[in-house]
Amino acid sequence: MDDKLMLMIPGPTPVPEQVLRALAKHPIGHRSGDFSQIIAEVTEGLKWLHQTQNDVLILTASGTGAMEAGIINFLSPGDRVLVGNNGKFGERWGKICEVYGLNVQQITAEWGKPLDPEAFRAALEADTAKEIKAVIITHSETSTGVLNDLETINRSVKAHGALILVDAVTSLGATNVPIDAWGLDVVASGSQKGFMLPPGMGFVSVSPKAWEAYATAKMPRFYLDLGKYRKEAAKNSHPFTPPVNMFYGLQVSLAMMKKEGLENIFARHHRHMNATRAAMQALNLPLFAAEQASSPAITAVAPVNVDSEQIRSVMKKQFDIILAGGQDHLKGKIFRVGHLGFVSDRDILTAVSALEATLQALNYEFTSGAGVAAAAQVLRPAS
Amino acid sequence: MDDKLMLMIPGPTPVPEQVLRALAKHPIGHRSGDFSQIIAEVTEGLKWLHQTQNDVLILTASGTGAMEAGIINFLSPGDRVLVGNNGKFGERWGKICEVYGLNVQQITAEWGKPLDPEAFRAALEADTAKEIKAVIITHSETSTGVLNDLETINRSVKAHGALILVDAVTSLGATNVPIDAWGLDVVASGSQKGFMLPPGMGFVSVSPKAWEAYATAKMPRFYLDLGKYRKEAAKNSHPFTPPVNMFYGLQVSLAMMKKEGLENIFARHHRHMNATRAAMQALNLPLFAAEQASSPAITAVAPVNVDSEQIRSVMKKQFDIILAGGQDHLKGKIFRVGHLGFVSDRDILTAVSALEATLQALNYEFTSGAGVAAAAQVLRPAS
Numbered sequence: 001m002d003d004k005l006m007l008m009i010p011g012p013t014p015v016p017e018q019v020l021r022a023l024a025k026h027p028i029g030h031r032s033g034d035f036s037q038i039i040a041e042v043t044e045g046l047k048w049l050h051q052t053q054n055d056v057l058i059l060t061a062s063g064t065g066a067m068e069a070g071i072i073n074f075l076s077p078g079d080r081v082l083v084g085n086n087g088k089f090g091e092r093w094g095k096i097c098e099v100y101g102l103n104v105q106q107i108t109a110e111w112g113k114p115l116d117p118e119a120f121r122a123a124l125e126a127d128t129a130k131e132i133k134a135v136i137i138t139h140s141e142t143s144t145g146v147l148n149d150l151e152t153i154n155r156s157v158k159a160h161g162a163l164i165l166v167d168a169v170t171s172l173g174a175t176n177v178p179i180d181a182w183g184l185d186v187v188a189s190g191s192q193k194g195f196m197l198p199p200g201m202g203f204v205s206v207s208p209k210a211w212e213a214y215a216t217a218k219m220p221r222f223y224l225d226l227g228k229y230r231k232e233a234a235k236n237s238h239p240f241t242p243p244v245n246m247f248y249g250l251q252v253s254l255a256m257m258k259k260e261g262l263e264n265i266f267a268r269h270h271r272h273m274n275a276t277r278a279a280m281q282a283l284n285l286p287l288f289a290a291e292q293a294s295s296p297a298i299t300a301v302a303p304v305n306v307d308s309e310q311i312r313s314v315m316k317k318q319f320d321i322i323l324a325g326g327q328d329h330l331k332g333k334i335f336r337v338g339h340l341g342f343v344s345d346r347d348i349l350t351a352v353s354a355l356e357a358t359l360q361a362l363n364y365e366f367t368s369g370a371g372v373a374a375a376a377q378v379l380r381p382a383s
Numbered sequence: 384m385d386d387k388l389m390l391m392i393p394g395p396t397p398v399p400e401q402v403l404r405a406l407a408k409h410p411i412g413h414r415s416g417d418f419s420q421i422i423a424e425v426t427e428g429l430k431w432l433h434q435t436q437n438d439v440l441i442l443t444a445s446g447t448g449a450m451e452a453g454i455i456n457f458l459s460p461g462d463r464v465l466v467g468n469n470g471k472f473g474e475r476w477g478k479i480c481e482v483y484g485l486n487v488q489q490i491t492a493e494w495g496k497p498l499d500p501e502a503f504r505a506a507l508e509a510d511t512a513k514e515i516k517a518v519i520i521t522h523s524e525t526s527t528g529v530l531n532d533l534e535t536i537n538r539s540v541k542a543h544g545a546l547i548l549v550d551a552v553t554s555l556g557a558t559n560v561p562i563d564a565w566g567l568d569v570v571a572s573g574s575q576k577g578f579m580l581p582p583g584m585g586f587v588s589v590s591p592k593a594w595e596a597y598a599t600a601k602m603p604r605f606y607l608d609l610g611k612y613r614k615e616a617a618k619n620s621h622p623f624t625p626p627v628n629m630f631y632g633l634q635v636s637l638a639m640m641k642k643e644g645l646e647n648i649f650a651r652h653h654r655h656m657n658a659t660r661a662a663m664q665a666l667n668l669p670l671f672a673a674e675q676a677s678s679p680a681i682t683a684v685a686p687v688n689v690d691s692e693q694i695r696s697v698m699k700k701q702f703d704i705i706l707a708g709g710q711d712h713l714k715g716k717i718f719r720v721g722h723l724g725f726v727s728d729r730d731i732l733t734a735v736s737a738l739e740a741t742l743q744a745l746n747y748e749f750t751s752g753a754g755v756a757a758a759a760q761v762l763r764p765a766s
Contacts, residue, residue, distance in 0.1 A: 005411060012410035012627055023628060024407035027395035027581045028388060029705050060583055062443050062623040065606040100603045192624060198410045200443055200583050200626035220483045220603065223448040240445040241575055243583035244395055245406060322412050
């Protein structure tokens with residue numbers, strides 16, 4: 001059915017009606033006093049959401065653009081970097097580093113497995129000459145539903161002294177990323193994820209230590225030059241023409257997030273992750289990521305005895321629920337359920353019940369109702 | 384009055400209600416078949432608007448991001464380029480070229496004066512070794528309301544063989560930019576101008592000759608790597624997460640533009656330029672750009688005996704009409720009236736009548752009604 005679409009992909013994520021309405025307001029001039037006030041308001045809200053006093057800068061760019069900015073502003077060609085790669089996005093950051101002539105050392109893990117913090121500790125401790133300038137980590141690997149152990153890896157980075165640059169695209173607003181408490185130098189994200197907005201805006205937070213590196217970093221950049229954004233942000237302004245209507249939406253979504261509260265937002269995402277995982281297990285659908293490394297934003301499932309593309313097809317055709325497929329070599333091997341952003345308990349039950357109906361239609365053998373019951377058990381209010 | 388704002392700045396420009404409503408639709412997945420159809424539809428429409436069979440690529444970026452992409456994809460560090468600079472944007476493209484290590488030769492003109500095509504002819508003819516790889520021109524210089532003579536300059540570029548890279552940010556959709564007829568290699572623009580959309584999207588058209596240069600161009604780029612966009616566009620896809628809701632708006636605005644027709648759109652912009660200029664002359668307000676070099680998107684005015692910032696202030700406070708001020712050294716010396724995009728004959732009369740009321744309030748001496756009458760004369764339907 002048209003207009004009954006339900007997105008359960010890791011982005012775009014569902015957008016609340018009041019945010020959509022805000023997007024439809026007439027634009028105002030981006031050099032006006034009124035718009036400066038909006039910049040000031042959303043910047044304050046972003047700092048709250050990022051749990052930081054660092055600058056949080058706003059780009060007209062996708063998450064990749066934000067992440068590229070997070071890399072190229074703080075390094076120079078030839079600099080040695082350690083890149084964690086256990087999925088499509090870790091792989092992408094490695095490619096960006098190579099394009100810009102960085103000396104890349106990759107620490108890899110199989111897709112579906114988390115990065116090993118020990119490997120980072122060993123590589124960083126071995127670097128007694130302090131040649132490694134930055135460590136680049138994808139927190140929640142969207143392609144596999146794996147949450148890497150950023151906190152532990154970061155401890156080794158802090159002990160070493162390198163910068164830590166984090167892709168938090170599907171973790172920010174879904175799970176705890178306490179930038180100041182952990183001392184995360186650069187954290188990049190995008191609007192169409194935990195922010196409950198359509199795509200079109202990228203965010204980068206930058207620590208004082210990263211700004212020190214910026215001062216001597218020598219990569220060519222202009223549109224993605226974060227120093228320009230910092231300079232204008234200090235005056236509640238923007239170096240280029242910002243996406244005015246997206247700012248309206250961000251005002252509303254930040255207000256909604258503040259009302260819910262960070263702890264509640266994180267608890268909701270974890271509850272939905274646990275409910276989704278419990279349902280899959282009850283339906284004998286193997287989870288792609290292990291429990292201790294599962295992303296609160298997305299659950300990847302690797303079905304046996306039933307085809308994942310057929311599941312996605314029936315879910316879409318009959319129930320208008322969009323699940324993500326696998327990427328690259330995982331195409332056809334996994335499906336991914338997004339539970340990120342504007343997602344309610346009801347949405348999880350809806351998806352699981354539709355999945356049961358789909359499995360039934362595909363003649364997959366399972367205990368009817370087991371998925372819904374398992375999810376309901378997790379979602380059950382504390383008495 | 385809140386919500387009665389009337390934008391007469393060169394961007395953001397007014398957005399039609401049906402476009403705003405389209406922006407408020409729920410996003411769909413950007414990897415879906417439905418979204419591929421939207422990409423195909425708007426790409427076809429963009430080619431129509433650009434009067435080209437070349438690729439027209441869509442970026443989540445401002446006009447500056449699009450223009451940077453238009454420069455860095457086709458050149459290598461050390462390449463010699465000729466940059467036209469007669470305003471803030473020409474100056475900006477020169478800066479981007481320097482950041483990327485190009486060997487920049489600037490051809491300048493005073494702000495408010497057009498670039499001299501003869502200077503380009505001479506520089507290009509003198510380059511018998513064909514060292515100049517590209518010529519970079521701002522078509523409509525937004526900071527001054529000057530329209531550079533792209534057609535004549537381009538003839539010299541064609542005779543030489545260099546690439547021509549054009550900032551058409553405030554000319555595309557306002558005046559004739561026949562990309563294929565003139566053989567323009569790279570043309571960049573942004574959504575918040577003639578496209579009748581909010582800011583948030585950039586466009587770059589690329590000729591086969593520019594793609595040849597791309598094959599050997601050696602500047603680091605990833606997010607702004609147009610080859611990635613070309614590859615995905617061929618499959619009606621996008622290399623990163625595109626701004627889905629802006630695509631909805633673009634669908635509607637392109638349909639509106641097709642209905643009006645290119646000739647009518649250009650005629651409307653020229654009529655509004657002429658009406659605005661006639662009104663200013665009737666009010667003894669000196670025009671900043673000469674008639675033969677005036678932009679159909681924006682009219683800059685350099686008032687004497689009355690303060691331009693006071694004019695802008697009264698226009699805003701009493702009449703909720705936003706005019707642009709001068710930039711950099713022109714701050715306080717000029718005001719700029721945008722008549723670009725979704726602007727009607729009525730809007731021009733409204734702005735001129737409010738300007739008359741403002742001048743009266745500021746005790747500026749002029750013949751009452753002269754501005755409105757002069758504009759009306761230009762707007763008068765052909766009998």
